[in-house]
Amino acid sequence: MSKQKLNAGFTLIELIIVIVVIGVLAVTAAPKFFDFGTAARTNAVKSMSGTLTEASKHIDAALQLPNRVIDVNGSLWLDVNGDGIIEADTISDQENPRNNVSRDIKLIKNDLGQLGPDNFEVAKMVSFSEDVIIEVGERHQTYIGFDRDDDGEIADDNCRVYFTQPINSRGTFVAHRTDGC
Structure with a gap:
């Protein structure tokens, strides 16, 4: 009676095929799996859009309260904390909005x-x-977002929030684009 030898493993060909299949899956799935930057920027833009929308609603509500709009030397300001004192910026920086650091908000009128x-x-x-x-x-327009093409402007990139006051209606308009993030 002859004993047949039992194979207790994979052949070399089977191992190579499995390694190639795993390699192909890794090459196609890894970029999607490890692309955290795009997801982070997209979520940041969506978060900023929602936050600006809620902040705009808060400002619209505050504008309806008595004694919140105060005239300071011909400019109207929203007294955000309601203390009756306008903490106006000493110099209104028209180049860098981040330099306007007072708490109260300067107002403008639409058409x-x-x-x-x-x-x-x-x-x-x-x-x-x-x-x-x-x-x-x-x-009336402001763009807030990421400069994806490093040209110093974000209005031309599609990874941003757009904030504006409609010219012929009440309130503000906030929209976002994330297809360029």
């Missing part, structure tokens, strides 16, 4: 005469990390 925050004051409404760029557009 219907309705008040809203000056676009240079948007940085006061919420806190932003240093990685985030604040770019002030025209009178």
